[in-house]
Amino acid sequence: MQRRCPLLLFLLFAFFLSSRAQWRSIGNVDSYVVRGGNSVHLKASGATVEVYVLSDHLVRIRCIPPAASSQLPPDVSRAVVKTDWPATTAEVTDASDALTLTTRALSVTIRKHPLRIAVADSTGTPLTRDHPGKGFSWSTAQAEPGAGTPSGTEVRVWHLMPPDANYYGFGEKAGPLARNHKHMTMWNSDIPAYSSATDPLYQTIPFFLTVRNGKAHGLFFDNSYWSSFDMGKESRDQYSFGAEGGELNYYVIAGPSPRLVLQRFTELVGRMPLPPRWSLGYQQCRWSYAPESRVREIAQGFRSRAIPCDVLYLDIDYMEGYRVFTWSATNFPDPKRMISDLGAQGFRVAVILDPGIKTDSSYAAFRSGLEGKHFLTYPDGRLYFGDVWPGRCAFPDFTSSAARRWWGDQMEDLIRTGVRGYWNDMNEPSVFNVPTKTVDLQVMHDDDGLRTTHAKNHNVYGLEMTRASYEGALRHNPAERPFVLTRASYAGGQRYSAAWTGDNVASWEHLELALTMCLNLGISGQPFVGSDIGGFIGHPSGELFARWLQLGAFTPLMRAHTVINEKNKEPWEYGETFTGINRQTINLRYTMLPYLYGVMAEASATGLPAMRPLLFEYPDDSRFVHEGSSFLLGSDLLVAPVLWPEAREREVRFPQGAWYDYWTGKPIAGGRNETVPAPLDRIPLFVREGAILPSQQVVQHTGEAPIDPLTLTVFPLQSNGTAVRTYYEDDGLSFDYQKGVVLRRTHMQQRIGSTLIIDIGAAEGSYLPPSRSLVVRCVNAEKAPVSVYVNGVMIAQQVSPSGHTATPEWSYAPAERQVYVHCSDSRSAQRIEFRYE
Amino acid sequence: MNEDEKQRAQALIERLLTEAHEHAGKEKYKEALIAIRKARALDSANIYILAFERQVEQLNESTAAGTITDLQKTDILESLPGIIEQARVNQAPLTTPEAAGEERRPTPEQQEQLRAARQWLKNQYFQRAHEHVKNQEYDNALAELRRVFIIDSEDQFAREFELKILQMQELQRRKPLFVSDPSETEPDLPPSLADEPALPPPDKAQKGNRLLMIAMIIAVCVIAFAFYYFWKREQVAQPVVPEASEEIEESKADDEPFYPIPAGSQADSTKTDSTHTP
Structure with missing residues (x-):
């Protein structure tokens, strides 16, 4: 030795x-x-x-x-x-x-x-x-x-x-x-x-x-x-x-x-193009809703229970033998009619698109891909094949502009059938039958003429697939903003698609993971993110689903999903109590849509994440260095989801400044940690002092009715000062916003002693929403104001806080400690003054 | 789950997936589903096992309904190898085979119950074998022993009993005219029901039968002993010179028990090597 x-x-x-x-x-x-x-x-x-x-x-x-x-x-x-x-x-x-x-x-x-x-x-x-x-x-x-x-x-x-x-x-x-x-x-x-x-x-x-x-x-x-x-x-x-x-x-x-x-x-x-407004509604997915009768049943399930929903997904079983761009004649004999009927109920349909094209000479996509030389090949020209869902497949070379165009053209029939969401999956690319789980690295890509290997292009495959999908959707339906959702991507992927955090698990650990993953994706430039609510694999308890849904209400992508052969995971599947809680959570999401849409517009214009870790806004506060259990949605909303079982309270680290409890309107001093109640039916939610939070009525889907009334909730400054906020709105669907067809207003609040002044800025841009009422709601009003003025004219006080009248009026709700002003939402500037002395 | 349990679970999943694939290939979809579901119980988070299950369910349902086309069947079958490969690659067993109901490891109490139940069953087979021996129905006696081997292939007692029966059978074949009263070589009884503490309670009729049988066996033993005694005396008086091989066989049959008595089957359990001697 x-x-x-x-x-x-x-x-x-x-x-x-x-x-x-x-x-x-x-x-x-x-x-x-x-x-x-x-x-x-x-x-x-x-x-x-x-x-x-x-x-x-x-x-x-x-x-x-x-x-x-x-x-x-x-x-x-x-x-x-x-x-x-x-x-x-x-x-x-x-x-x-x-x-x-x-x-x-x-x-x-x-x-x-x-x-x-x-x-x-x-x-x-x-x-x-x-x-x-x-x-x-x-x-x-x-x-x-x-x-x-x-x-x-x-x-x-x-x-x-x-x-x-x-x-x-x-x-x-x-x-x-x-x-x-x-x-x-x-x-x-x-x-x-x-x-x-x-x-x-x-x-x-x-x-x-x-x-x-x-x-x-x-x-x-x-x-x-x-x-x-x-x-x-x-x-x-x-x-x-x-x-x-x-x-x-x-x-x-x-x-x-x-x-x-x-x-x-x-x-x-590059930044995220403004997504269609409907894609910010609740989305329901599972592997798989099939046959057609089941899809209709789910749609009816939402409407009959008055639970809002905008999007239903079709997973791989809508296809014929997993041949992408085809419809299963057995499960979906008349997809156009089904989608049209669902459209009448306010649903949009999104379908999964996998890159693998089944090697079947009678399959049109395979034939045309082969003829057009759009598939990946080895250096000697042999086609690359890999097994995925349909078995042996060829893979489109999305790094070739011709292949991207070909892919987009394959989407034309889907678009004509009425599909509006394009869920790009398996695009890592995933391959089943090899230990590397992906395409051979020596396989060649066109790389827009450079001819490079998969080793170079692997990480951009998903990005280029979303590009092909986005551009294809745009080409064949130029009037509408495409909605593409992807599992794989690369830096800059937000230019083409939203992203979700992949095949997660129905566990509390994964609920926590979902949040930090979304936050880091946001910091990495991708603002349109979310996780599979309830966890993709496994079945969550009613509590876990409810808590996950509460977090999902504040992630830009709000989609529930579940794996095949798993129990149902729709919001009503956990008993009456949870159905009520889940309905309330989704209702909250829909009332918040005007705010969320504004946040997404800001993200689109500036690249800022929609979901922001606290350190992002407060980099010099050491309490937030590792704080991944709460976040800001936009600048004004502090969201503290409950991420642990049986928790009925949680600690919240409040940033400097004053905050308000969203639910009670009570002020909270910032700069310290506080344990707050978190009953099962409420996500702890806080609003920054000075915020003017836009919200709307509950709708069953985004297209059900225009915003009416538009409510601006004022979270008053607690000391003398001024706060400015911007309101953004457009038609939510077309690209007219790029031509200035928008509604942008600058709102300002000023506290001068006992007077609170709210200035509703004049409308900028040419978008004209339908005529509607405006409600200005001021929280934390310990007493009724002595008088309220609109544009310098003292208005009358009404007993009821919810009346709609042609002439402005105000009311005070002592139990809620809120003052309401009802007026019409004109394009001109308005000044509302609350005088307390 | 420790590493050993994990490896056993993985090996079992592997086997079940292969088995299921083979069944599916032979259109034995129900059997395939049973195997897949066993695998799923071990690795419930493996989406590829779920996908495999769904594919086979589809085959099963649509074949039973007669709604599947050849193309659809081919599509599904072609999809299976890749899915199974991923199911293998992504194995992350969450449950031990025991917890999943596969290779269940019983508690000590359950083990004791199981042992007693097996012994009770074996005793029944021994008794029947013994009856058949008495009637020189050696094939039937061997069939009973085969049943014992199904329960416990290592049962040494049964092995030796089998050997003796084979010898008896051979003797019967060679000396068809040599008929000895089987009671002459009557072995001690296999363990009685009363020896087993955790046996399922037999009903009264069964109990009565058993007592009667025991009484008869004791009687037979006494008679056999008497016969043997007199026969032996005669043999000593008039010795027969057998052929060499027969001599060995016969002497063996005389000196050794017909079959050994398993431990614990005697009233005195310490007497494990008791022999059937006059």
Whole structure:
């Protein structure tokens, strides 16, 4: 044994050396050229490095390893949509040991010996710093078997990691909100019944937000190969990111607020187009509602129980033998008529679209795909086949513009039949009969003419499928905004689709996961998110479903779903008590639609998430660093869902400022934690002081009736001051909003001593909603005002708080401690004054 | 669930899925469904097992209703390999085979009940075998022992009994005229019902029969003993010289018990190697 010890030690040492020796770190700068005052081209150790200052707040760093440096690869991205940045001139300082490019907000320092890059903000605070010993590196060893990349193509960079920095985003990641000390892989994967430790999952968004000392910046690593982020797991003083192929191509985005970072990131990768309003209604899904009679029964189930619902889904059993774009003649003999009938009841129908095309010579989609050469092939031209639901399938090459168009054309019949929702599933892409669970990595993609492997295109497959679906729907039904829902995607996926968190489980753990996953997706640029309410796999208790539905009422996508051969999971399946609670929850969602629609309009215009972790709005409050159990919907609504069984109260961490309990209207002092009641039938909900929350009457579906009355609930300022809010509305369906056919109003409230003034701004934009009443409701009125004025004219007080009259009137409800003003909703500005003395 | 339980569950799921696929291929959909549902009980979160179940249900229902076309059947059958593969790949058993009702491990109390019930059943078979031996119906006696082996293939007592019966059978074949009263070689009785503490309570008629049978057996034993005694005396007086092989057989039959008595079947349970000697 003693003789063996040195040998063992030697072998261990050799193994250690070999494992370390696979990375080659970039050395000294050999040559460099400064171009146009805003970019630098450098050569070092055979590698090429380019630094671009795209704007005052945005820097791009592109490192190309020696293996690819001889001929620079084409500079293309599936994520980035903005490339025409206005010329920004940085101040370039060329010293012997370093080059510095300085803008108003950023400075990039490029050390020459060895080449190391640091980005700092205008105060000199470092945002990113290459690790002195490592920096940009590339592999010298053979890549892992199956990686699909040749030797020497792996790229990675190590940055110094300050101990007080916290990291968020990274797309779809299960587990805690802050991702410090985690190693995360980016490889779209179909993992049903995942856990908090499962990684990777369905979507890849290689972007993260760093928050440190109340300041934020972002980093987007635009590389679609198998990639990974190690946020201090390998070593607490450094984080790293890299990929098995391609370039080390990343963007550093300055803040200092998380809002600004998200706005700038989404300016780069694109923002969500405004979704149709009906897609914000309640959506009911299961695998599968079939046959037709069952779908009608479900529809009737909602209407007969007065539970609002806008969308019914058809899962894979609507097809003939799982052939996408076909209808099962047995289950759905007359789909057009069924959809038309459902439409008359106010339902829209969404169908699942899987990418796998069954290899069947009598199947039109297979034939036309084959003829058009739209399927993936091996390098020698052989078709790639993989097993999915229908058995042996070919897979469309969505990276080809021709294939995307072909796919969109296949959708035409569905659209003519009346389908309005396009649920893109299995698009990781998932393949059943191989251990890798996906397409062979050596399979070739057109990649819009570049001819690259699946290793490069795997993570963008879902994104490009949603693009094909969105563009196809738009082409064949240009008058309406498409609604596409996807399981897999990549950075920028919000341009084409909403996303849900995949095949979750009916458990309390998954309810918690759903929230943090949605929050991190929002931080990663995807605002239109939700989870399968009630859990896809398994059957929830009535309590779990009710609590999940309450959370779902405040996620932009509100969809319940369940797996095949599982018990029914509609809102009325848990007994009368829960049916009542669930109805109330969905009613709440529908009354909140004017607010939610405004939040989505803001997300569409700015890229801000709809669901915001508290740290997003309050980055300098250390209580929110790990707070993933409550969130803000928009800016004004603090949602604290109950995520634990049998809980009838919960602690809420209130941000600074004053808040109101939505249910009681009672004020709550901010800046502290408080335990609040959480009865089974109510989600704890709070509103920021100064908010003017728009709401509407309960409807059974969004198309049932126009908003009438529009209620503006005023949560009064508690001390002298002014608060401004914007109201947004449009037709909810067409693209006319892009032509200015919108209704935008700026509302303002002012407290001056005992007088509260509400200014309803004049209507902007040309959208004209049908004539309707306006109710201005002021909460927390301890007593009735002495007088109320509308546009300077004192109005009469009525006894009943709910009357609709032609002339303005006001009333006071002492039990609710609320003052109501009823008037018509004209386009002109109105001033309402509540005088308490 | 520990690693061992997990591995056993996975192996069982694997087996059940294969079995179900084979059944489905032979259009034995009900059998396939039974296997799939057993697998589902072990891994209820595996959506591919659920999908497999649904596909086979469809085959079963539509075949029974006569509504399935060849194309539809082919479609479904073609979909199965991929689904099964995913069901295998995504295995994450949530339940042990025991908890799922597969390979249930009984409690000590249940184990004791099970043992007693088995012993009671075996005793019945032994008694019947014994009756058949008495009547020289060796085939029937062997058939009873086969029933014992179904319950307990390792039963040493039954093995030896079987051997003896085979020997008797062989003797009967070779010396068809040599007829000895089976009671001469009457072994001790197999364990009585009263020996078993947790037996299902027999009804009164059964009890009466059994007592009668015991009394008869004792009587037969006494008579056999008497016959044997006199026969032995005669043999000593007029020895027969048998063929070599027969000598061995006969001497064996004389010196050794006809079959051994299983432990616990005697009133004195410590007397496990008791022999049938005059």
